[in-house]
Amino acid sequence: MPAVKVPRREAEPVKRRLKKLNLYDGKRRPRREDEYVLLPVIEDGRVYSLGYEVLPVELPLRPERQIYKNLESVLAERLSREELKYLRRYDVMGDIAVIQIPPELEHRIEDIVWGLRKVHPFLKVIARKGFHEGAFRIRDYSIIWGEERLETVHRENGVQIKVDLSKAFFNPRMKGERYRLAQLVRDGERVLIPFAGVLPYALVVARYRRVKITAVELNKEAYELGLENVERNRKRLKGEIEFLHGDAFKVLPELPSYDRVVSPTPRGVDALALTLSKAERWLHYYDFVHEGEIERFRARILEECLKLGRDCAVRVKKVSDFKPHVFKVCADVEVR
Ligand SMILES: C[S@@+](CC[C@H](N)C(=O)[O-])C[C@H]1O[C@@H](n2cnc3c(N)ncnc32)[C@H](O)[C@@H]1O
Known part of the structure; x- marks a missing residue:
């Protein structure tokens, strides 16, 4: 290549x-x-x-693709070429692997379990991935092998994150994005993170930067896991995290403004005006956008800036693919 x-x-x-x-x-x-x-x-x-x-030059594949490739090559022993085409990417969080199994591979569940255990001998649970549901964006999972639990401790970016996939949203694929954000933050900043979940963004930013973070989450169970995560990582963190339980739409209007706001917005929720009104210098706003709508999304943010009487520069970055032609994007908004 x-x-x-x-x-x-x-x-x-x-x-x-x-x-x-x-x-x-x-x-x-x-x-x-x-x-x-x-x-x-x-x-x-x-x-x-x-x-x-x-x-x-043959540059190496990124680890997650490498892992996937290994599963594919392991399963090549048991699955036909046609069947292998239906194999989806999977995630490993702590000692739990989650994988989506399409109807075409329904009869191959035992082989997939065998392959995953061969590639990751440390696994204790393998679950089948359903869809995100409700305002808390919790996925529907069914355990297809191993212990009856969806709770584990996941390690990324130098922090330990306790997750319970049956109670709270967590996406390990955002690891690189969290690292990118942490590198953008400067020591001394005040950072606001609504929709904070079990605190992955807050922990990674606080791991690298001496900052004061205020995070807000509505799901009580995610909030409690987040509090546990702050304690678990206390010695590793340079920054401080204040975690508030409540509805961001009610809590944020009561808060002051911050140097930087990071909004891992739940799908289908429009929190643009709310989060922009709290950002003094930077807003990182996540949303799901069709590739043909990215310019319109950017224009909408600029319009919202104008409404607030602010001069902004907006860069929209594709963060991951969500479904054909639809991407999870992050708008990095600089308020000038
Ligand atoms: C897409 S998830 C992101 C979670 C976390 N930031 C992460 O990346 O793992 C959105 C989160 O927002 C929370 N949420 C939904 N509506 C909310 C609201 N009105 N106020 C505060 N949090 C809310 C959900 O419970 C969920 O944890």
Whole structure:
């Protein structure tokens, strides 16, 4: 696979350009080599006409893809090629693996369990993933192997996060996004996080930065797990976390404004005006947007800024794919 070789200081803008052109290969990891960075790109003739040095390098797959690949190769022993096409990505949280099983693989559950245990011998629970339900965005899971529990301790970004998938929302795939946010935050900031769940964003930001965070969550069980998580990580955290139980739409109007607001907004909830009104310098607003609607989403945020009499710059970043043509996005809004 090709990789583009660029000086380190140019890596970020070049990566952005490659992403914009849909040439960046997000499945692979970039690699640093002395004063240069090798950026993975897809096999496409356009890569060679951009004026960069292009090298044939086999950059490694990102770990989650590697894991997936292993399951696929393990299952190749038992499943047909046709069946393998239906195999979905799965997640491992602590000692629990969760996987979506489409109707086409219904008769292969035992083989999938066998494959997952072979790839991850430490697993204690394997659950089948249903859909997110209700305002608390809890997924519907059924255990297909192992102990009868959906509670575990997940490790990411140097923190331990106790989760209970039957009681509260948690998405391990946002690990990279949480790290990105933590790197944007500066020591000394006051940060507000509504829709905070069991506190993954707050913990990761506080792990890296000396900040004061106020987090808000409505689901009592998520709130209690979050409090436990603050205690569990106390020695690891540089920052402080104040956690409030309540409805963000009632609690936020009573709070002051903050340097930065991070809104992991539940799907279907419009909290743009609410969260923007609390942001003095930055808002990171998550939403689910059809790829054809991204410009309109950006325009809506700019309109909301105008209504509040603020001059804003908005950059919308695709964070993950949600369903065909629909992405989870993060609008990084700079309030000037
Ligand atoms: C998409 S989840 C994000 C949770 C967490 N930030 C994470 O990433 O794991 C949205 C969260 O908002 C909470 N929630 C929903 N409506 C709320 C409200 N009106 N006020 C506060 N929290 C709310 C849900 O219980 C859920 O934990």
